[in-house]
Amino acid sequence: MRIAWRCALCLLFCALAWSASKYAGWLEHVPDSDRHRANPYSGQTDAVAAGSRLFSDHCAKCHGQDALGSKKKPSLRTPEVQQASDGEIFWLLRNGDLRHGMPSWSAIPEPSRWQIITYVKSLGVNLQGSAR
Ligand code: HEC
Secondary structure, rough: HHHHHHHHHHHHHHHHHHHHHOOOOHHOOOOOHOOOOOOOOOOOOHHHHHHHHHHHHHHHHHHHOOOOOOOOOOOOOOHHHHHHHHHHHHHHHOOHHHHEEEEEOOOOOHHHHHHHHHHHHHHHHOOOOOOO
16 A cells, blocks of 8 residues: 555656656757758759748648748747758658647658758748747
């Protein structure tokens, strides 16, 4: 019985610690090898155009056609996103952040994902309408 109580207390403590720990963000989970991956389309205008179409198809419904986000969905024109490396965003698109409502896009072919990133990066920083 006493052991059972200790287990229960321990579980309770773990649950509290877990819920109290502030979520540090997906960026911290990106392994170095992914962080430094180069975008084969970086800065290419064709890729921006292709990425823009893909963004409309897959991303705009949550992040907005202008990528400024909405109340519950983050803007992609924040310094956090614009200053993230292409490799970091690529990691996020592959893995998603399901607990926070960001789906995985691993079903979209890799070249298309890089094009989407090229497009997002072409938008630059614009804090207007940012949900944060
Ligand atoms: C179903 C809604 C939904 C769709 C569709 C969606 N996202 Fe997201 N996305 C989210 C949410 C919610 C977050 C916030 C996750 C978090 O807090 O970690 C997010 C986060 C992000 C972030 C990180 C933002 C930050 O400030 O850390 C990027 C980059 C991103 N999404 C890009 C995309 C791209 C590119 C697409 C299209 C391929 C896309 N998203 C499609 C819901 C969505």
